[in-house]
Amino acid sequence: MSKVVLKVKFPGNCNGCELCVMEVQKQAGKIGLDGSLIRILRENDSGGLSFVVDMDPKVNEVDIEKIAKICPTGVFEIQDLVEENNGLLE
């Protein structure tokens, strides 16, 4: 059986727009940041502002294609776990 999951493929691309957070929250029927399955953490220790995409594995229970699609900088990738593991999951 094939299983697709959402991965943070290019974390350095994140520009902090939080459209992915809005999308995942909309799918949960709410607007806001609390309880989101994706959080965008802000870090500026190295002099500039950078972002860390923090994802709860439960995110794979929602429509992950919509989340990957809404990201303007291509941070996410949808991976097929069966292909990744050479069919071992089957």
Next chain:
Amino acid sequence: MDSLNRQILYINLEKNESEAKTFSELRSYIGGVGLGLKLLSIYKNEDPIIFSVGPLNGFFPFASKTSVVFQNEGSVEDIYFGGSLSFRLKFLGVDAVILSGVSKNPTVINIDDTVSFMKMNEDIKFHGLPGKRSILSLEEKGLFLDGFFQPPERILEQKFVEKNIKSIIFTGSKTFPIINEERYQQIYTEILSRINEMSVQKGDSPSCSGCPMGCLNSGVGEIGGNILVHCLVGCSFAEKIYSDVGTVFSCLNVLGYDYTHEDIENAPRLIAEILAEFS
């Protein structure tokens, strides 16, 4: 969401006290700069700094700015911050934060469900909730939000110095239900698809919350501009989208606001009347 009343967080810097206030008579000013200027006229004797968001912040793309109004050497200033501040304020559940008076000592204000005044020797990075907070801080090189986003010019920075404010930590933990999911999603998608109407190029800078652009101007904020857009509070570069009364009406309507087209068209006139009080 309360579409009739405006929720205001009033902070008295001199007494280190805060109070949540509800105003029922400010609906006509919509939000953002309209709401901010009306509050400035009410509290003008206290020389406040007023941060305010509009009805679209947190809900629709490109509504990514926070209005800040205050008096500077007798003039009324309206400036607009980018970054994540508008999301944090909206999800604090307030329409505006008023900072009144002058703190006796340099102060750090931590705003979440409550307001606390912290000691200067505490590390602000350990306060607020990651993913839900923004930190506005007076640093050596100026006033910065999350170490990157700045207000235009340096007039707000000067105001922070005068009021003895070192940092403010905003943490927004409130969520709102979506009333009409299908219609809301339709309007949201429609607006996001109008990205080509933005009057700025996409870039690789940190972006404001709710805006995919990452434009080169995100870090410098705005000063002045279209009144309706800044009541909402949209980005100036989205003026083509958010000065369209039909689009604005649809957005407000789906969120449960009962504004008419006339209400929206009248807002700039009401704001001009407030400004006349100051001149």
